[in-house]
Amino acid sequence: MxxxxxxxxxxxxxxxxxxxxxxxxxxxxxxxxxxxxxxxxxxxxxxxxxxxxxxxxxxxxxxxxxxxxxxxxxxxxxxxxxxxxxxxxxxxxxxxxxxxxxxxxxxxxxxxxxxxxxxxAAFGLLARFMPAGFYYKTFLGSRVLWDRLYEPFLRRMAGFGRAPVGADPENYDQRHLQCDVLVVGGGVAGLASARAACASGARVVLIEDNPELAAGLAASPAKEWIDVAIGVVKQDATVLTRTTVFGAYDAGYFAALQRASDHLPQEARAGVRQRLWLIRAKQVVLATGAIERPLVFPNNDRPGVYLAGAARAYLDRFGVLVGRNVVAFTNNDETYATVIALKKAGAAIAAIVDVRANLTGGAVALAKHEGIRVLEGYVVVDVRGRSAVRGVTIAALDGGRREKIACDALLMSGGWSPAVHLFSQQGGKLIYDPGMAAFVPDRRPADPWCAGALCGETGVDAAITGGWRAGSSAATALGKPAPRGLTAELPDEPKGDAPLAFWRVPVAPSAERKCFIDFQNDSTLADVSLAVREGFTHPEHVKRYTLTGFGTDQGKTGNINALGNIAERTGGDLARLAPTTFRPPFLPVTFGALAGREKGALLDPVRVTALHDWHVAAGAAFENVGQWKRPWYYPKDGETLDQAVTRECLAVRNNVGILDASTLGKIEIVGADAAAFLNRVYTNAWSKLGVGRSRYGLMCREDGMLFDDGTTTRLAPDRFLMTTTTGNAAAVLDWLEEWLQTEWPDLKVYCTSVTDHWSTIALAGPRAREVLQCLAPGTALDAENFPFMSYQEVVVAGVAARVFRISFTGELSFEINVPWHDARHVWEAAITAGAAFGITPYGTEAMHVLRAEKGYPIIGQDTDGTVTPLDLGMAWAVSTKKDFLGKRSLARPDTARPDRKQFVGLLTSDPSRVIPEGAQIVSESNIADVRLPQSSPVPMEGHVTSSYFSAVLGRSIALALVRDGFRRTGETVYAVADGHAIAARIGPTVFYDPDGTRRDG
Amino acid sequence: MLLIDCPHCGPRDETEFHAGGEAHIARPEKAAELTDAQWADYLFMRSNTKGWFAERWVHAAGCRRWFNVERHTVTHEIRRTYPMAGAPTEPEEGP
Structure with missing residues (x-):
């Protein structure tokens, strides 16, 4: 270029x-x-x-x-x-x-x-045709044009930066911090607050956004006091610079972002780029300062128009003069000191244009003494120069004479708005101060302490005094001794003229389009006027209609000018208008900092079983179940998922399979009232269950909907072992604890999670008994001595084990529980002993197919929180005699309705066709409508919850929830998915061995 | 983030706790005798209080024990925590 x-x-x-x-x-x-x-x-x-x-x-x-x-x-x-x-x-x-x-x-x-x-840039020429609401009014007129033309074009045109490409390679950190007094803002007031709090012995944290404390005050008459204070505070307090407090939350909780190494070249950045500080403070002093606001006049956005205070900052901090020949336009005294500083640094001052008339204060006198031309009661009505300011046109406010003045920079100041963001985020109320022409904190007893320009304490003297008072108050509120008196000899500052609230230069309506209020969103005075004309008079409405206050800057400079002009346009009182809500974050925060170290492998804990290494060595593919890694299937010789699952399923049905079921939730329930407790939480009865016997149970929430299921075994008269679904183990334990602690504290029951104390190895298949017999040679394992749904303590491969005759496949099955650290030994012994019987490790996918062949539901897959035990067809497991959690709800009219969605089996007409899980079901009479391209909605009869190809049956099977399903046996329905309607017949949920002849081998 | 004073562990960050809804709602002892409307009231209806509100919390990542909290639903101020068996503060007489 x-x-x-x-x-x-x-x-x-x-x-x-x-x-x-x-x-x-x-x-x-x-x-x-x-x-x-x-x-x-x-x-x-x-x-x-x-x-x-x-x-x-x-x-x-x-x-x-x-x-x-x-x-x-x-x-x-x-x-x-x-x-x-x-x-x-x-x-x-x-x-x-x-x-x-x-x-x-x-x-x-x-x-x-x-x-x-x-x-x-040609859009600038079209500005008069693009008022507020233009996009809504124009582009949403035609949906087709929006999709094909407008949106792709606008997306290219709109927005600012581009999102980075690829994962963020930087490191981010998070730290927690507790303190007595948190001081936000390291200007003079914050410094004084921190010094006072330190002096009273409080634990103090001082946070400053800039790289240095008391930025830009090297030329201040109080420099000596400031230097001493910086030394003391750096020694006594935790001082974080380049750090922005961006969020204020309940109970003294603050979030701050530290730019730890952003100021260093990429290759010099060691460790973390940014650090998120999470701070809990007992007392807070906000010394967040004030933000200067622009004045509203035509072409106030031209390059070379600066906020006056910024010109001062560039000079004091960086030695940069923003112009050689400067005009200043202001409504307050502080601009005068800036102008004089620029003059002393070598700039020519063409004029100070002040909206105020009849000025008598010291600031104006000093400027005039310096020979600066001060135009009182004047305003800037235009700025010349497109890419750089070349001059301004000024006019008397009373409509008198106009004049063109050449300049290369225009400083403007519309006064100062206290940075009330954090105060407001904490719930603090704001009040309009006419003297400052600004919204200031309306402090109540519970609010944070405020100091400095935030509450109108302008000037170094007032800031030090106010800061000290706030820091001292914060410390003494904690019972600390009051710090000894502030001893700073500070020169009196001259009395000045008050600022004048001035929200816009009066201009012709046609010129309002060039009077910018929100620079980032290009919202102008004309937009605010239009919004008010169209009836949007509430600040929150004007914000959304004109976009004033959106964007990365959230209207830090523009919001107050919008409010002032809404008040003027509506003839309302500015004091009665509430500023739009301040929410965190104060400044944009990198996602990386919010994530911190919790990404990649550290995003969530990974739980693995004692047999994990064996599964890895066996080449298992894994799936995530909750936080657990479970073997999904064990592909052999390049098998696909389907091929491996078919082999694993047939091995279980024909010989014997071995499954790592260690992730099943296991809870020991112990105490004199354990059986009574189970009676209340399970839908079926437990009092008469004999020691050494197991029973399947269902749990409902109080609304009668299924919550979990599992098998529970009575180990001793006062001791039960409950099993839960893998993903629900923690929730079930919480549920039991909640009822024991809150409703039934009289029950003598203790619950303990033993999930990762006991490893569970399931042997399933007609030859399971033969394998176990090899590992436990002296034990009688036949169906008479070790019947179905019973439990025995058995020494298995030399390890004391708890063995259960529980089956999730319908086959003869033993679940062997051994201590976690013995699991690998027992598993390998079973693999070795089972080799002669064709033992095959199988994963969760085969487990799901095998249980679906038997119609066993999986809570959370076949149910979704709207399904009762009766909907599953499990009335046999619901006691009619005793009360239990959820029982009364089963009699509610909707729950007792006969035509609820009920659990049924589906067999497709085409046995090779596997219905996608989740497919919606429609009835035969409606299927013609489904096939129409733009048909009206068709009643949904239910959905498919589980669907597989069953190798042993040589066909597909599916489980579904279907409206009034129990009564519709034999009916053909259609499962609609991926643009196809698949015909299937409703039938029983048990597809394989309906008479249960295989469970004893 | 709230700072909750667990009666058993002392003040801890809100992230260690789970909220458990309105406190002092006893489960009806003879549920079978209730009308559908009475049961639905117990099951679904909760007060939506503006002001001081008694609610249940559990110190899920700590002692795992349930207790009651009196929290102001506007300011989020917590004025009291007390064991499950404790009684709520009597509301002050209105003007």
Whole structure:
């Protein structure tokens, strides 16, 4: 872009002298839009660009107007840049906050193909046709045009930065911190607060957004006091700089983001890039300062128009003069000190234009004494220069004379808005202060302490005094001794003139389109006027209609001007308008910092069984079940999932399979009232269950819906072992504890999770007994001595084991529980002994097929929280005699309805066709409608919950919940999925061995 | 984030706890004798209080014990925590 670069971009801002923050001896090379610039160590990207005469740094969102740097801090709406490249790239970084390092590459955003030649700038010419609400009114008129034309075009045009490509390679950290007093803001007031709190012996944390405390006050008359305070506080308190408190939450909880190494070159970044601090403070002092606001006048957004305070910051911190010939436009005294500072640094001051008349205070007198032309009762009515300010037109407010004044920079100040964001986030109320023309904290006893410019304590003297008072109050509220008196000799500051609330320069309606209120969203005075005309008079409505206050800056500079103009336009009282809600985060926060270390393998704990290494060595494919890794299937010789599952299923049906069932939830329920307790939580009866016997049970919530199922065994008169589904183990234990503690504390029962104490190895298949016999040679395992649904303590492969005759396959089955650390030994012994019988390890997929062949439901797959035990056809497991959790609900009219969705089996007409799980079911009479391309909705009769190809049956099987299903046996219905309607007949849920002849082998 | 004073463990971050809804709702002893409306009231209906509210919490990542909390639903201030068996604070007489 060198060849096309307009000459006026080489504008006057130059380095006047060394600033407080920069090191004159250390030049730093950076690249912006492919062009090399030299800054100084300590520069922000903004100050470096200004020092190099760069004026235009971006294009505006809607009209693509050239935009320059407005501010010197976090309130910046314009100077968004894309930093770095590839996975390290960061969108929407604020040039006014980014500290430069050697090799930094930054590019401007929202322009194409280049900053100086932007294709979309023509939108600026169309501004009068693009008022607030334009997008809604225009583009949503035609749905087809929106999908095919408008949206793809707008997406190319809209937005600022680009999301980085690839996973974030940086490291992020999180730390927790507790303190007595948290001081937010390391300006003079915050410093004084921290010093007072430290002096009373409190544990203090001081957080500052800038790299330095008391930024930019090197020239202050209180410099000596400040230097001493910085020394003391750095010694006595925890001081975090380059750190932004972005969220204030309940009970003194704050979140802060520390830019730990963003200021370092990529290769020099060791450890973490950013650190999230989570802070719990007993007392809080907010010293968050104030944000200067723009004035509203035509072309107030031109590059070269700066907030007055920013011009001061660039001079004091970085030694950069934003102009050689400056006009200032203000409504308050503080601009005068800035102008005088610029004059002393070598700038010519063309004029100070002050909306106020009849000024008598010291600030004005001093400026006049310096020979500066002060125009009282005047306003700026236009700014000349497109890519850089060339001059302004001023006019008397009373409509009198106009004058053109040449200048290369315009400073503006519409007064200061306290940075009430954190105060408000904590629930603090705001009140309009007419003297300051701003919303300030309306402090109540429970609110945080406030100090400094946040509560109108402007000037170093007032800030130190107010800060000390706040810090002292915070410490004494905790019972600390009051710190000894503040001893600072501070010069009196001259009495000044009060600021004047001034929300816009009066201009013709046609000129309102150029009066910008929200720079980032291109919202203008004309938009606010239109919103009010169309009836949107509440600030929250105006915000959404005009977009004022959205975006990365959240209206930090613009919101108050919008409010002021709403009040003027509606003839209302500004004091009665509530500012829009402040919510966290105060500034955008990188997702990486919120995730911290909890990513990749550390995102969630991984639980593995004692046999995990064996499964890995056997080549198992795994699936996640809750946090557990379970073998899904064991592919042999390049088998597919289907091939492996077929082999594993047939092995169980024909010979013997072995399953690692260790993840099943296991809870020991112990105590004199254990059986009574089970009676209350299970739907069936437990009192008469003999020692050494097992029973299947269902659990409901109080609404009668199924919650969990499992087999529970009586180990001793007062001791039961309950099993739960794998994913529900913790929830079941919580459920039991809740009832024991809250409703039935009189029951003598203790519950203990023993899930990872006992490893469970299931042997299933007609030859299971023969395998176990090899491992337990002396034990009688026949059906008479060791019947179905019973339990014995058996020595298996030399290990004392709990063996249960429980079956989830319908085959002869033994579940062997051994201590976790013995599991590998017993498993390998079973594999060895079973080799002669064709033992085959099988995974969860085969387990699911085998149980579906027998119609055993899986709670959570075949049920979904709307299914009762009766809906499953399990009335046999629901006691009619005793009360249990959920029982009364089973008699509620809706629950007792006969035509509820009920659990049935489905057999497809085409036996090779496997219905996709989740497919919706429609009845035969409606199927013609389904096939129509744009048919009206067809009643859904239910859905398919489980569906597999059964190898032993040589056909597909499915389980489903179907409306009135029990009575519809034999009916053909259609499962609709992927554009097909699959015919299937309703039948029983048990597909294989309905008479249970196989369970004893 | 709330700071909850577990009666057994002391003040801990909210993330260690699970909320358990409105407190002091006893399970009807003779559920079978209740009308459908009475049962539905126990099952589904909870007060939506603006102001001080007694609710149940469990110290899920700590002692695993249930207790009651009196929390202000507007300010989130917690004025009292007490064991399950404890009685709620009597509401103050309105003006």
């Amino acid at each position: 060198t060849a096309t670069r307009p000459a006026n971009l080489r504008a006057p801002p130059v380095r006047a002298r060394g600033g407080d923050w920069v090191d004159d001896t250390r030049p730093i090379a950076v690249s912006f839009d492919g062009r090399a610039y030299t800054g100084l160590a300590g520069d922000t990207l903004a100050s470096a660009l200004l020092a190099n005469g760069v004026r235009v740094v971006g294009r505006s969102l809607k009209y693509h107007r050239p935009r320059g740097i407005l501010s010197a801090g976090f309130e910046e709406p314009n100077a968004l840049v894309q930093l770095g490249k590839g996975a390290h790239s960061e969108p929407n970084a604020l040039a006014t906050r980014v500290e430069i390092y050697d090799g930094m590459t930054a590019t401007s955003v929202n322009r194409w193909p280049s900053l100086s030649h932007d294709v979309f």
